[in-house]
Amino acid sequence: MLEAVLWRLAGSGPLAAVADFIRAGGPVLLLVGAAGLILWVLILERWFYLRFVFPRMEQHVLTEWRQRSNRRSWSARRVREAMIRRVHAKLSSTLPLIQTLIAACPLLGLLGTVTGMIAVFDVVALVGTGDAEAMAAGVSRATIPTMAGMVVGISGLFPLYRFSARVRQATDRIADRLDTRGTS
Numbered sequence: 001m002l003e004a005v006l007w008r009l010a011g012s013g014p015l016a017a018v019a020d021f022i023r024a025g026g027p028v029l030l031l032v033g034a035a036g037l038i039l040w041v042l043i044l045e046r047w048f049y050l051r052f053v054f055p056r057m058e059q060h061v062l063t064e065w066r067q068r069s070n071r072r073s074w075s076a077r078r079v080r081e082a083m084i085r086r087v088h089a090k091l092s093s094t095l096p097l098i099q100t101l102i103a104a105c106p107l108l109g110l111l112g113t114v115t116g117m118i119a120v121f122d123v124v125a126l127v128g129t130g131d132a133e134a135m136a137a138g139v140s141r142a143t144i145p146t147m148a149g150m151v152v153g154i155s156g157l158f159p160l161y162r163f164s165a166r167v168r169q170a171t172d173r174i175a176d177r178l179d180t181r182g183t184s
Contacts, residue, residue: 024137025144026119028112032105032145036152039101042094043159050166054091058174061087065178072180080178087174091167095160102156109149116142 022029061083070076120138123131 021144024140025148026112026115026141028108028115028145029148032108032112032148032152035101035105035108036148036155039098039105039152039156042098042101043156043163046094046098046163047159050091050163050170054170057087057090058170061174062177077180080180083178084171084175088167088171091170092164095163095167098156098160098163102153102160105149105153105156106146107149109146112145112149113142116140116145 022033025032065071065080065083068076068079071080116138118138119141120135123134123138127134129135
């Protein structure tokens with residue numbers, strides 16, 4: 001049903017190639033596509049947060065710390081540690097979900113492999129090995145989702161690595177800038 005809707009929407013333009021790709025890959029390819037869409041929405045959200053939101057939050061945290069009259073006592077150091085933990089938590093809030101989606105996409109692709117191979121075995125059971133075209137469709141249905149899952153997963157690795165490094169750097173920078181010198 002969903003394939004028919006996609007086919008009607010695609011027509012004969014560039015979307016027709018996408019509809020053909022989805023038809024060849026089977027319904028699991030839609031799951032891989034949905035996971036990829038969610039992954040990249042989260043990646044863009046993290047980029048936006050690190051680029052535009054975090055600098056203002058960093059200034060707010062530094063101002064809040066500098067306005068404290070006591071920065072050297074035991075309780076002030078605990079407040080500083082809590083501020084650093086809060087900043088780190090906000091910086092890395094969606095990174096575990098991004099990691100999970102990166103790991104899940106190849107697994108969803110393998111699910112497509114299994115369903116495609118089942119289609120191949122159904123063809124072999126029904127008509128034997130004489131219908132090469134039907135077997136090729138099942139093999140295609142087995143390999144396309146695997147490839148798509150790996151491409152989507154790999155595409156998220158570089159941004160995840162960069163975000164993790166930026167979170168570490170920003171957390172260290174905040175920790176360095178929240179000095180304990182000053183008034184006691």
